[in-house]
Amino acid sequence: MTPKELQNELQKTFEQFKNENDALIEQVKKTGAENATTRQNVENLNKRIDELQDALSKCVERNDELEASVNRLALGGADTQANNDVAKHLEAFNALTGQSLDAKAYSEYTKAIETYIRRGEKVGGIANALSVGSDPSGGYWVTPDRSGALQQKIYETSPMRQLCNVVTISTDALEGPIDNDEVSTGWTSETAPRSQTDTPQVGKYRIEVFELYAKPRVTQQLLDDAAFPVEQWLLDKVADKFSRTENTAFLTGDGSGKPRGLLNYSIVSTDDSTRAWDAIQYVPSGKSGGFADDDPADALIDLVYKLKNAYRPGAAFLANRTTYAAIRKIKGDTTEQYLWQPGLQAGQPATLLGYPAIEAEDMPAIGAGSYSIAFGDFRAAYTIVDRQGVRLLRDPYTAKPYVVLYLTKRVGGGLVNGEAVKVMKFSAS
Numbered sequence: 001m002t003p004k005e006l007q008n009e010l011q012k013t014f015e016q017f018k019n020e021n022d023a024l025i026e027q028v029k030k031t032g033a034e035n036a037t038t039r040q041n042v043e044n045l046n047k048r049i050d051e052l053q054d055a056l057s058k059c060v061e062r063n064d065e066l067e068a069s070v071n072r073l074a075l076g077g078a079d080t081q082a083n084n085d086v087a088k089h090l091e092a093f094n095a096l097t098g099q100s101l102d103a104k105a106y107s108e109y110t111k112a113i114e115t116y117i118r119r120g121e122k123v124g125g126i127a128n129a130l131s132v133g134s135d136p137s138g139g140y141w142v143t144p145d146r147s148g149a150l151q152q153k154i155y156e157t158s159p160m161r162q163l164c165n166v167v168t169i170s171t172d173a174l175e176g177p178i179d180n181d182e183v184s185t186g187w188t189s190e191t192a193p194r195s196q197t198d199t200p201q202v203g204k205y206r207i208e209v210f211e212l213y214a215k216p217r218v219t220q221q222l223l224d225d226a227a228f229p230v231e232q233w234l235l236d237k238v239a240d241k242f243s244r245t246e247n248t249a250f251l252t253g254d255g256s257g258k259p260r261g262l263l264n265y266s267i268v269s270t271d272d273s274t275r276a277w278d279a280i281q282y283v284p285s286g287k288s289g290g291f292a293d294d295d296p297a298d299a300l301i302d303l304v305y306k307l308k309n310a311y312r313p314g315a316a317f318l319a320n321r322t323t324y325a326a327i328r329k330i331k332g333d334t335t336e337q338y339l340w341q342p343g344l345q346a347g348q349p350a351t352l353l354g355y356p357a358i359e360a361e362d363m364p365a366i367g368a369g370s371y372s373i374a375f376g377d378f379r380a381a382y383t384i385v386d387r388q389g390v391r392l393l394r395d396p397y398t399a400k401p402y403v404v405l406y407l408t409k410r411v412g413g414g415l416v417n418g419e420a421v422k423v424m425k426f427s428a429s
Helices: 003-031 036-072 080-097 103-119 126-132 139-146 220-225 230-252 297-305 321-327
Strands: 165-168 173-178 203-208 210-214 217-219 266-268 279-284 316-319 350-352 355-359 371-376 382-386 391-395 402-415 421-425
Touching: 003 036, 036 321, 173 382, 203 402, 210 230, 217 220, 217 230, 220 230, 220 402, 230 402, 279 297, 297 371, 297 421, 316 321, 321 350, 321 355
Parallel strands: 165 382, 266 279, 279 421, 316 355
Antiparallel strands: 173 203, 210 402, 217 402, 316 371, 350 355, 371 421, 382 402, 391 402
């Protein structure tokens, strides 16, 4: 489906979801019980919304990749280098397929491939090559580049680097001042004495970096003989795992040999005026393990307005997919409008009470006493510290016949402003 088709389908599905959920609410009001069929319809539509939102974002990524791929095709040009590239491609094509196309025929062939990739339209005699992949028709020419995609398992993670402040340092820790005190003042008259007033105090935060590593190995023969770029594939897998591992630590890490996560700091009920600077305030949901039965939207509204006004323009919600599935069913107490709204534009997140609703699968699922929703300006609240990027040491000597790939990354993270974020605790108080 095109992005436009996905947007329309998402809007249509969300309207169906609202209608079914409204019907479920009315059934409960009238009979005191849910209809099993209606409940199942609500859950199915809820899942479908998640699928469509994911598909919408991935569709744009795929289109960008295809566009870049098509732009890389050498389709001729005025300059000498471009013409040389076309000649080389034509020679390789004829050798591979056993054909003897001239430059004009080859240009028509590549343009037909471009049309197929861009719009899915098969042009003239190229239809067989694209649908059958036969040798004489040039099918092998197409297949390795377009049809041999590696199928990979998708791992969900949390977009912490996109949300938080990221700093690169050249030492083993980041330190900075904390200005969370103020001067005292007093009223006086023209001739009255002036007593000494308090001078504000400052503090300091320190974020250390820790080492993340991987040490896979592969035989030299496999590296030499495999048609597939094994080493690059392995490096990409490690980089992806590094990313997911550090994202988990940025939320839930205990600070022992790894970054201290946002949810690992002290979380208390006291307000900003009396709470320690490195502690986070929670707002109760009104019920253990869920939202309050009456007026469930109140807790989410309280969560928003517990955050100071200065932080709200850059604020966002952070929760996992199942938590948003529960929130999606909640309507405003007086407006009867759903609090969650889908992101209909590609690349734009859904919104909750008008703020971006970001999915983070490392956030805890709803449970008794869980901290499953965070809301705040994460860039002001949490800082990620990079000592360096991923460093690779390639060792073909010590474990023959294997080549050992030793990869390391030094990274840290810590809370620098506990006022800038609030969390919801799923408890009665």
